[in-house]
Amino acid sequence: MKDSAIYLAPLQGYTNHDYRNLYHKYFGGVDKYFSPYLRFEEGKEHKKSVIKDIHPENNEDLNFVPQILGTNISIFIQLAKQFENWGYSEMNWNLGCPYPMVTNRGFGSALLQKPKLVKQILNDVFTKIEIPLSIKCRLGFENPEEIHELIEVFNGFPIKELTIHARTAKQMYRGVANPKALIPIINKSKASLCYNGDISKISDIESAKTLFNNNINTFMIGRGILKNPFLASEIKGKIYSKDEKMEILKLFHNELFIINSEKLEKSHLLGRMKTHWEYLSYMFENQHKVYKTIKKNKRLDKYESLIDKIFADA
Ligand SMILES: Cc1cc2nc3c(=O)[nH]c(=O)nc-3n(C[C@H](O)[C@H](O)[C@H](O)COP(=O)(O)O)c2cc1C
Structure with a gap:
């Protein structure tokens, strides 16, 4: 499994910059660290603690990607410019958050049912930003079939990478992830894919790689790493007593x-x-x-x- 890329998932309330930096110091094995989302909305200031969390000063030693959540085009572009100035090589847009306080405002996973709006936002944004944009989404809001129309939309843009948490928003974090739903997407998606959902041991990566016929080799892990912080380096072949x-x-x-x-x-x-x-x-x-x-x-x-x-x- 040494050749797999492992990303630490954004986990609001857990993986802030203190956690990320200490994680990197003591455990390693993670190729990319994502911040929990920065929520943006017209007329609302960004929280100081959130800005601090994504500031380069606090992410110096990490391969780090700030994540944002919202739909306002001008703030989206402002943030992208800020990240460019800070020297970041990627930013990530959250289309997966399932919580009503987010989806009721039309953010996060609510956008999965609005592929036309997603297309319009991406159209407006991609003409104005230089920084590569990646997306993290779910299979759909209500139905795992929704991903297919979204892939058509994403294919119209140079998305750096697409991470799919293999659940619907309706599922929240319940039940099991459905990695099989990614199989028909592998050949359809122009963006390279990263699989996310319920990876908690080395054999889960092995099974996923077999299922995807080695066509997905990038995995984002959240709760599996919180439970076993050694998991990423163990996947990379390190052995500990x-x-x-x-x-x-x-x-x-x-x-x-x-x-x-x-x-x-x-x-x-x-x-x-x-x-x-x-x-x-x-x-x-x-x-x-x-x-x-x-x-x-x-x-x-x-x-x-x-x-x-x-x-x-x-
Ligand atoms: C407490 C908690 C906070 C989360 N915060 C975020 C977030 O800020 N941004 C995001 O894209 N996903 C967030 N997620 C979703 C995770 O990044 C990940 O997609 C999900 O936990 C599935 O992966 P896992 O089974 O490896 O944990 C959060 C999940 C949990 C449980």
């Missing part, structure tokens, strides 16, 4: 905790770390017990000794 993994994981965790304690209010710190542990606990054989113990603890002054004990017992 259990002790090595625990040692690296502990160093990663401790630095993440320090960075978060410098930035967050005390009242938010435990909550943020618990969010990470929802996935990190999968690295432990007694996953449920580990997560339950951490979730139950309400005292910040007890947190570090609790984590030391969890690692010591592993």
Whole structure:
């Protein structure tokens, strides 16, 4: 699997620049890092924290792609120019977010049912921007067949790469991904394809490659990497002992905790770390017990000794 390209999926609330940089320092194996989306809308200022997250200062050592979500053409173009000035070589447009607070405004996956509007936006944007544009989408909003008309639209433009999360928006994150739905698209899409959805172990990549007859060799992984941060480098052939993994994981965790304690209010710190542990606990054989113990603890002054004990017992 050494020849596969692996991308870290954008995961709002998890893969901010602190996570990305620490991930790169301790685990590696990822070829491209995507930011969680920057949402843009006429009359609304971008949040300072979001700008900070995508600023080159905070993504210096990464092969990094900022992701945007919205439909306003002039802001889209402004952002593209900003990314060009910052020296980025790619930006990504989100057509996959399934949450009503996004889709009710006509953004994210709501656009999957509006191929004419997508075409119009791409027409307006592509005449004005220099920076290569990639797209991340789903198979459809309601129906996985919707992707076919969208591919016709995408084929009219020099899309750098098309990542498809193999679910419909209606599915949200439920049920299983449907990689088979990509098979008829492989020969149709002019843009090179990246597969996304439910990759959590090396054999999932092997099965997907077989299914796609080796015609897709780029994979974006989200929750699989949150649960096993070693997955990308293992896919690239690296082998770790259990002790090595625990040692690296502990160093990663401790630095993440320090960075978060410098930035967050005390009242938010435990909550943020618990969010990470929802996935990190999968690295432990007694996953449920580990997560339950951490979730139950309400005292910040007890947190570090609790984590030391969890690692010591592993
Ligand atoms: C908590 C969470 C936040 C997410 N945030 C984003 C986002 O900001 N942009 C995006 O394109 N996708 C986002 N996604 C979707 C993931 O990038 C990915 O497409 C999805 O989780 C399927 O991949 P996986 O099975 O490897 O996790 C998010 C998913 C989750 C679970």
